[in-house]
Amino acid sequence: MIKNALSLIFVLAAASIAAAQPTPTQTPAPAKTAPQAPHTNLKVGQAAPDFTLRATDGKTYKLSDFKSKKSVVLAFYVLAFTGG
Amino acid sequence: MKAYQADIAKFDPNDTQIFGVSVDSVPANREFAKQNGLTFPLLSDFKRTVVKDYGIFNEEGGYGNRATFVIDKDGVIQHIKEGNEAIDPTSAEDACNILTHKKASQ
Numbered sequence: 001m002i003k004n005a006l007s008l009i010f011v012l013a014a015a016s017i018a019a020a021q022p023t024p025t026q027t028p029a030p031a032k033t034a035p036q037a038p039h040t041n042l043k044v045g046q047a048a049p050d051f052t053l054r055a056t057d058g059k060t061y062k063l064s065d066f067k068s069k070k071s072v073v074l075a076f077y078v079l080a081f082t083g084g
Numbered sequence: 085m086k087a088y089q090a091d092i093a094k095f096d097p098n099d100t101q102i103f104g105v106s107v108d109s110v111p112a113n114r115e116f117a118k119q120n121g122l123t124f125p126l127l128s129d130f131k132r133t134v135v136k137d138y139g140i141f142n143e144e145g146g147y148g149n150r151a152t153f154v155i156d157k158d159g160v161i162q163h164i165k166e167g168n169e170a171i172d173p174t175s176a177e178d179a180c181n182i183l184t185h186k187k188a189s190q
Contacts, residue, residue: 040139040151044164048155049137053105055125056114064159066101071162072155073102075170076140076148079116 048072103127107135107147140166 042048052062066072104126106113113126127134135141135148142149152170154163 039166040164042139042153042161042164044161046161047159048153048161049134050159051127051129051134051137053127053129053134054110055103055127056110056117057125059125061103061125061127063155066155066157067159068157070098071100071157073100074105074138074153074155075103075172076105076135076138076151076153077170077172078147078150079106079108079112 048074105129105134105148107132 048063050062050064052060054060063072102124104113104117104122104124106116106126107129108116109130110128113128116122117126129135129148132141132146132148138148138151138153140149140151141147149166150168150170151164151166153161156162
């Protein structure tokens with residue numbers, strides 16, 4: 001009888017331990033948009049880093065040349081990895 | 085609707101320079117521009133210095149991630165969008181719209 005009671009306690013204890021374990025469904029599913037994209041450390045309100053780059057029109061552009069003249073939109077894109 | 089139309093009129097393309105930027109070579113960018121009928125210049129950040137300066141360099145892939153920065157006449161960043169929210173460079177119109185909305189909200 002005591003043996004039965006002990007084994008019942010054991011089973012209950014084992015069951016409660018099992019219940020306390022986090023189930024796999026509770027962990028957030030990894031985002032489908034794979035590799036971890038690096039995020040810019042630049043913020044709105046900060047000065048934009050200057051650059052000098054060659055362009056498709058044969059000219060070389062310097063960001064600081066646009067100061068007090070034009071707003072500039074920089075659209076960074078991934079060409080070789082998106083298939084156009 | 086009238087106000088919206090007025091804002092579009094306020095936007096002056098001569099007031100804004102749009103650039104596409106990638107780590108591809110100038111000839112590769114020329115081909116891309118040709119294929120997509122892009123009229124604005126595409127900058128070639130072949131040395132990956134600019135993508136690093138702007139913090140969007142993907143070390144693993146060796147390329148810059150998709151991102152859009154709008155910089156005002158004082159050289160100050162006014163708008164940042166990254167990843168899928170960033171502008172598709174094949175649609176410069178979107179960039180113009182951002183500036184239009186910025187002006188409207190000021």
